Amino acid sequence: MYKISMIIPVYNAEKYLKRTINSIINQSIGFENIELILVDDNSQDNSKSIIEEYVAKYDNVIGIYSNENHGFPGFGRNKGIEIASAQYIMFSDNDDEHDKDLCLKLYEAIVSEDADIASCDKVKRDNIKDIPVSEKYVGGKLSSNGNIIVSNDDLAYFEDITIWNKIFKKEIIADNNIRFVENMLAEDLLFCLEVFFNSSKLLYLEKYYGYFWDMHEESLSHECSPKHVENLLNSIPEMFKILGKYNKKDLASFYFKFYLRNLLRFFIDVNTTESNLKSMIKKLYNYEKEAGFGCKANEGWANIINFFIVHRFFNLAILIIKIMKASKGSAFLRKIFRSV
Template identity: 35%
Template sequence: MLKRYIFIKRNNLGRVIIGNYKISIIVPIYNQDKYLNKSIESIINQTIGFKNIELILVDDYSTDNSRNIIKEYAKKFKNIIPIFLNKNNGTPAIPKNKGIKKSTGDYIMFFDPDDYLIPDICEKLYDEIINEKCDIVTGNAIFMIDNTPYYNIRHNNPKEIIHPIKNYKNYKNYKNFHCWGTLYNRNFIEKNNIKFINVKTNEDTYFVYKSFFNAKKICYLNNYYGIIYFIRNEKTLSKTFSKEILISTIDAFTQIRELLIDMNVTFDEDPFLINIIMRLYEKWEIPKKNEKYIYEEMLKYKKNNKLPKSVSLHIRFGEILLEKKYFILLHYYRQIILFILNQKFIQNKINNKYKDAVKPNDKIYNIVSSLRYY
C-alpha cells in the first residue's frame, strides 16, 4: 500500500496545502463502469510515478457500478480521493469544480473517465511546465473513431511558446485549445478564479477561454500525443434538436462573450465568433418534424422585434447571443450554416481535422491497437 508523507505548505495566495503531490488529476464520473477500470489504470501506470499524483474521482451520483469501482481503488491507494455527490447535477461542471477545491497538487489536470492516458503524459507535461515556467502546457490527442485511431492536425513546429495575454490575435491555435490532456498551474487557476460554468453543455469551453486569455505564457507541444480520446455516442448529450440543450449551449457562449468583453478582447470581426457558431450548430441536425415548433417560437419574437433589413450576420448573431433571444437564432439557421461553410479556415479545419491514421510503425501503435475495442 502506498505510503503518504504529509507536510504542510502554503501556496502563493497563502492557502494551506497538505500533501506532497506534483499533479492532481480530477475525473468527473457518471455511469462509466464500462471504461473506468482501464482509465484509472492508465493514471496509476504513469511514468512520473503514481506516488506523485493525487487522483480525485468525483462521482455525480452514478446508478451503475461506478461507485463500487471507485471505493475499491480508494481502499488500495491513499492518494485516490473519492467524492460522492448526493444528487446528479446533469453537468460535469460541478464535479470538476469540487475536484479543484479538494485538490492539493501543485498542478492540475482534468480527465474524462472513458479516455486513456499515454504512460508518459504526466511526466512530459510536468517537465515542460517546470522548465518553461508557464501557466499552461498542452499537447495533442489521438482520436479513436469506430475503433480506428487517427492523429489530429500536425504542425511543423513541434513546440510553440505563446503569450496570449499580450496579443491573442497573433495566435492561430487558440481555437484548438482544449481542457483535457492539459496541465494547469494551480496558483494560476486560483489567482484568476477560473471555474467551470454550470451549464449542461460546453461547460469546459468557458474554462478554456478564461484560462487562455488570462495566461501570461502557454507551451504547446504540437506533435506530442499524450491522450487517446474516444469518439463515443454517449459523449454527446443529443444529436437532435432539444430546446433545453439549445438554450444551455447558447447560455454558455453568451457567458463566454460577456467574459471576453470584460477582458477587453475584441472579436466581432474575428474568426472566434464564427467558431462559436460552428460549435453551437455542429451538435445537432434539426429534423423536419421540429421545424414547425421552431418557427412558431421564432415568430413570437418576430412580432415584437423588428429585425433590421440589412445586418452583418455574425455581429447580429453576437448581439442576439447577448440578448438571449434564442429562437431568433433559428431564423438565421440556414444562413448561418452557409456562412460557416464559406469561411476558409473552417473548410480547412473540416478537411484536416483527422488527417492521418495511426500507422503500424508508429511508436504509439501498440498502445492504441490494444484499445481498439475499449
C-alpha cells in the same frame, strides 16, 4: 507532495472508467506523484463502486460522492479544484485514455519553462478510425527543448480550448478565482478563456498526441436532446460576457467557431421537430450576426451547412442536415463528409 492533481468528474461511466483510471495509474511519471480526484455526480450504475474500489486500494485516490445529479461536469471539476493539493492541475473525462507519458511530458514542460499552461495534441477516436488533431497558434517561438512557446496576447489565439490535454498552474486558477460554470455545456471553453486571459505563457508540445478522446455515442458530449442543444446555444452569451470583461470583443468571431462545429453536429443528431430545429438555427444565426459573420468551422461539412445559415437559406440548411443525418448509417458517406 504530489506533482499533479488529476481531476475526473464521473457519471454513469462503468463501461470505461476502469480503463481511464488504469491509464493514469500506469503513467511513467509514477502514480505516487499523482493525486487522483474522482467526483461521482450521483451515478445510477456501478461507477461509485468502482471509485470506492480504487479509493480502498490507493492512498492517493480521493473519492467524492454527490447525493444529487448536477447534469454537467462543471460541478465535479470545481469540487476537484477545491481540494487539489498539487501545484499543477490536470483534467480528464471519465471515458478517455492517456498516453503513458502524458503527465510526465506536460509536467516537465511546464516546470522547465515556468509556464502557466502546457498543452499537447490529441487523437479523436470513433468507430471508423483514429484522427490525429493538431492545433493552430499565432506568434509562437521555439523553446530550448523544441516545444512552442505562445505568450502574452498571442495566447488569445491558441486554438485548442479543450482542458483534458493540458496541465495548468494551480496558482493561476486560485489567484483569479477561476471556476467552471456548472449549469451548462461549453464549460471547458469558458474556463480556458478565463485561464488564457490571465496567463502569460503557454508551452505547446506540437505533434505529441498524448490524449485519446473517444467519441462514445452515449457520453455527455454526444447527448443531443433538444434541451442540451438549447443549453449550448444559451452558453454563447456567457462567452460574449467573458470577452467583454477582458476587452476582447474583437475575438468574438474567432471563438464562436468552437461553438459552431458542435452546434452543427448537434443539429444533425438532435431528435426534434423541423419547426424547433428551424428555431434553433435562427437563434444560431442571430449569434453569428452578433459575432460579425466572420466565423468558419474547422471542418468542411460544417461550413456547407453554415453557408446556408448565414445567407438565411434556413430550409436548405435543414435539407443538408437531413442528408447528413441519413449518412450516419453509412460509413462510406461519413468518409465523404469527413473530406469536404
